Amino acid sequence: MMLRFLVSLLVLASCKIAKAETTVASARASLVRQEDTIIFALIERSRFPLNSPTYNQNYTSVQDSILDFVVHNTEAVQSKAGRYTNPEEIPFSTKSLPPSVVPHCPFSQFLHPAAASININKDIWKLYFSDLLPLFVASDDDGNYAQTAAADLTLLQAISRRIHYGKFVAEAKFRENPKAFEPSIRAKDRETLLKLLTLKKVEEMVVKRVEKKAMVLGQDVNIDNDIKKGGKYKVDPSIASMLYQKWLIPLTKNVELEYLLKRFE
Amino acid sequence: MMLRFLVSLLVLASCKIAKAETTVASARASLVRQEDTIIFALIERSRFPLNSPTYNQNYTSVQDSILDFVVHNTEAVQSKAGRYTNPEEIPFSTKSLPPSVVPHCPFSQFLHPAAASININKDIWKLYFSDLLPLFVASDDDGNYAQTAAADLTLLQAISRRIHYGKFVAEAKFRENPKAFEPSIRAKDRETLLKLLTLKKVEEMVVKRVEKKAMVLGQDVNIDNDIKKGGKYKVDPSIASMLYQKWLIPLTKNVELEYLLKRFE
Numbered sequence: 263m264m265l266r267f268l269v270s271l272l273v274l275a276s277c278k279i280a281k282a283e284t285t286v287a288s289a290r291a292s293l294v295r296q297e298d299t300i301i302f303a304l305i306e307r308s309r310f311p312l313n314s315p316t317y318n319q320n321y322t323s324v325q326d327s328i329l330d331f332v333v334h335n336t337e338a339v340q341s342k343a344g345r346y347t348n349p350e351e352i353p354f355s356t357k358s359l360p361p362s363v364v365p366h367c368p369f370s371q372f373l374h375p376a377a378a379s380i381n382i383n384k385d386i387w388k389l390y391f392s393d394l395l396p397l398f399v400a401s402d403d404d405g406n407y408a409q410t411a412a413a414d415l416t417l418l419q420a421i422s423r424r425i426h427y428g429k430f431v432a433e434a435k436f437r438e439n440p441k442a443f444e445p446s447i448r449a450k451d452r453e454t455l456l457k458l459l460t461l462k463k464v465e466e467m468v469v470k471r472v473e474k475k476a477m478v479l480g481q482d483v484n485i486d487n488d489i490k491k492g493g494k495y496k497v498d499p500s501i502a503s504m505l506y507q508k509w510l511i512p513l514t515k516n517v518e519l520e521y522l523l524k525r526f527e
Numbered sequence: 528m529m530l531r532f533l534v535s536l537l538v539l540a541s542c543k544i545a546k547a548e549t550t551v552a553s554a555r556a557s558l559v560r561q562e563d564t565i566i567f568a569l570i571e572r573s574r575f576p577l578n579s580p581t582y583n584q585n586y587t588s589v590q591d592s593i594l595d596f597v598v599h600n601t602e603a604v605q606s607k608a609g610r611y612t613n614p615e616e617i618p619f620s621t622k623s624l625p626p627s628v629v630p631h632c633p634f635s636q637f638l639h640p641a642a643a644s645i646n647i648n649k650d651i652w653k654l655y656f657s658d659l660l661p662l663f664v665a666s667d668d669d670g671n672y673a674q675t676a677a678a679d680l681t682l683l684q685a686i687s688r689r690i691h692y693g694k695f696v697a698e699a700k701f702r703e704n705p706k707a708f709e710p711s712i713r714a715k716d717r718e719t720l721l722k723l724l725t726l727k728k729v730e731e732m733v734v735k736r737v738e739k740k741a742m743v744l745g746q747d748v749n750i751d752n753d754i755k756k757g758g759k760y761k762v763d764p765s766i767a768s769m770l771y772q773k774w775l776i777p778l779t780k781n782v783e784l785e786y787l788l789k790r791f792e
Contacts, residue, residue, distance in 0.1 A: 298748075298761075299574070302567040309564070315629075323628045328608050331628075335604040342600075343593050343673035351674075363588045363596075364580075367670050405632050408608035409616075416681075467750065475748045483563075483740045485732065496563075 284372055286434045289427070296424045297472055300505075301479050303417035304398065305496045311402035313410040317391070332411035333418075349373060352426055354383050354418060376524035377429045380517060386422050389509060390414075398501050424510055428517030435459070435518075436525060447522050459518050469507045476502035549637055551699045554692070561689045562737055565770075566744050568682035569663065570761045576667035578675040582656070597676035598683075614638060615688055615695075619648050619680075641789035642694045645782060651687050654774060655679075663766050689775055693782030700724070700783075701790060712787050724783050734772045741767035 282288065315321045316328045324331055334355040337345075341359035345351050348369050353359055395414075435458075436443050446454040476499035549557075580586045581593045589596055599620040602610075606624035610616050613634050618624055660679075700723075701708050711719040741764035 294747075295574070299571065302571060306564065306567060309560070321629060324607075328629060332604060332608050335607075336601060339597060339600040339604065340673045340677065342589075343587075343597050343676060345671075345673035348671060348674075364586060364593060364672060369670060405634060406610075406613060407629060408605045408610035409613075411608060412605065470750050471748065474750055478746070478748045479744055481743070482559075483736065483743045485736050485739055 283370070284430050284434050286431070286438050289431045289434045293424065293427065293431070293468075294471075296420065296427070297468075297475055297506075298479065300417070300420045300424060300510075301472070301475050301497075301502055303413070303420045304476075304502060304505075305480050307395075307410075307413040307417050308398055308497050310406055310410045310413060311400040311404055312396070313403055313405075313407055315403065316407040316410045316414075328407045329411045329414060332408060333415050336412070336415060349377065350423055350427065350430075351419075352381050352383055352422055354387055354415075354422070356384075373429050373433055374521070374525055374527075376527050377433075377521060379524070380426070380429060380520050382425065382513065382517065383422055386418065386425060386513070390418055390421065394505060394509075398497050421510065425513045426517055428514040429521045431514070432459070432518035432521040432525075436522060443522060443525075447525055450523060452519060452523070455519055455522055456515065459515050459522075465507075465511050468511065469503045472506045473499045473503035548635070549695050549699050551696070551703055554696045554699045558689065558692065558696070558733075559736075561685065561692070562733075562740055562771075563744065565682070565685045565689060565775075566737070566740050566762075566767055568678070568685045569741075569767060569770075570745050572660075572675075572678040572682050573663055573762050575671055575675045575678060576665040576669055577661070578668055578670075578672055580668065581672040581675045581679075593672045594676045594679060597673060598680050601677070601680060614642065615692060616684075617646050617648055617687055617691055619652055619683060619687070621649075638694055638698055639786070639790055639792075641792050642698075642786055644789070645691070645694060645785050647690065647778065647782065648687055651683065651690060651778070655683055655686065659770060659774075663762050686775065690778045691782055693779040694786045696779070697724070697783035697786040697790075701787060708787060708790075712790055715788060717784060717788075720784055720787055721780065724780050724787075730772075730776050733776065734768045737771045738764045738768035 284292075319327050322328055322331060326334070334357055337353045337355045338359050340346070341353065341361070342363045344362040344364040344366075346353055346359070347362055347366060442458060443455070445451075446458065476497055477493075477495055480495035480497050480499070481493055584592050587593055587596060591599070599622055602618045602620045603624050605611070606618065606626070607628045609627040609629040609631075611618055611624070612627055612631060707723060708720070710716075711723065741762055742758075742760060745760035745762050745764065746758055
């Protein structure tokens with residue numbers, strides 16, 4: 263016990279995970295890298311068909327569907343292992359999660375504390391299962407329900423991280439030019455703020471790049487092929503770009519907006 | 528309770544996940560698809576640096592390292608959700624895992640029952656942490672230990688599935704030409720069996736394709752780029768091909784060999 267306490271002190275003393283400050287450029291680079299993670303997760307979920315028993319409340323001998331069981335309990339494990347001490351990570355579970363058992367090595371306090379109150383995972387969850395999932399998986403059943411639920415969770419986490427990363431984007435944009443934002447924040451002028459946060463050209467480029475990425479990362483690579491027009495992809499590239507255009511980009515901007523509106527609270 | 532029982536009966540009655548029989552061609556197609564999963568998992572683990580506290584026995588207030596804690600408990604969740612009823616999946620945890628809480632919808636009995644006794648996850652685990660991991664991650668610490676352990680587990684699972692898939696490969700090869708294998712199996716002639724299981728040209732092609740895949744899937748995709756020679760990749764392609772050449776291919780063949788030796792038990 264005493265030894266463990268001393269080790270903890272030592273750990274805290276050597277706790278140096280300070281990252282470089284987020285800038286608009288570094289935030290953008292992170293979003294670009296996250297595109298690959300999201301597309302990998304889309305492709306990996308598409309290895310399995312829909313597997314509808316995964317989502318059936320009455321299928322298990324516990325009170326939950328396999329999905330709810332896997333999501334809550336996997337998040338509980340991750341929570342104990344410290345995942346949610348990182349402000350980039352937000353759990354989906356609606357039940358409470360156990361505290362971390364690892365020494366708290368604080369992540370840099372880049373965001374305004376009000377950031378913690380912004381969480382649209384409920385909307386993301388609904389949108390994922392009602393609108394996105396049916397678009398890109400086959401309607402069969404291969405029996406791999408546990409793996410299916412794990413693949414759903416990985417993809418949900420990647421999407422949630424991208425959307426809530428809007429907090430970092432907004433803070434970086436604000437710090438680079440506070441005077442441009444302050445009047446509209448104080449006036450709670452959503453329309454002007456949304457205009458300030460919108461770069462149509464960048465958004466169009468993101469959507470195009472995501473479609474290209476889904477082609478590159480989802481093709482069947484052979485020793486001598488290059489991307490063929492009209493080739494077969496593991497996930498339809500137009501679904502990846504639609505995901506960004508219709509949901510990820512607007513929802514990220516929504517998070518940016520909500521964050522800025524709380525910036526002086 | 529009664530309702531739940533009736534639902535279970537209904538579920539079992541509608542239990543039809545019979546897959547098409549594995550053939551040498553379909554097994555090969557599965558191995559090709561698994562290459563992408565392994566490379567995605569390599570790339571996703573490389574998002575994090577080494578994060579050595581993940582592996583430190585004394586870092587948590589439980590008795591385990593974060594890695595051991597995350598692996599055992601995530602596998603326990605997956606086990607309850609039925610993952611290990613699929614003979615393609617083998618857990619790493621050395622402690623016992625809880626039984627499945629989902630109705631048992633049996634996977635097709637393609638393998639000889641002795642297959643269940645073949646498990647080299649202990650060797651894979653050792654090799655992964657001592658030889659592979661240090662080759663492709665930066666030596667820093669970014670504090671994301673829970674996510675690091677989860678990424679390790681995903682990659683370990685993908686590697687283990689590939690290697691143990693050798694059982695399916697061996698059974699398919701055997702069924703396609705039992706007469707070619709039977710004498711050497713009965714004589715326990717490992718050398719001849721290994722020769723029968725070895726197709727040098729196919730192996731060389733796999734290694735080359737994996738290197739190409741690591742280039743394609745690990746590049747920074749831009750709207751107008753093609754793969755550049757000497758470009759920057761998320762994971763060094765030569766590490767992916769080395770992983771296959773030095774470990775995955777020989778260990779898969781080892782599993783094939785051990786499986787065949789038990790084929791008439």
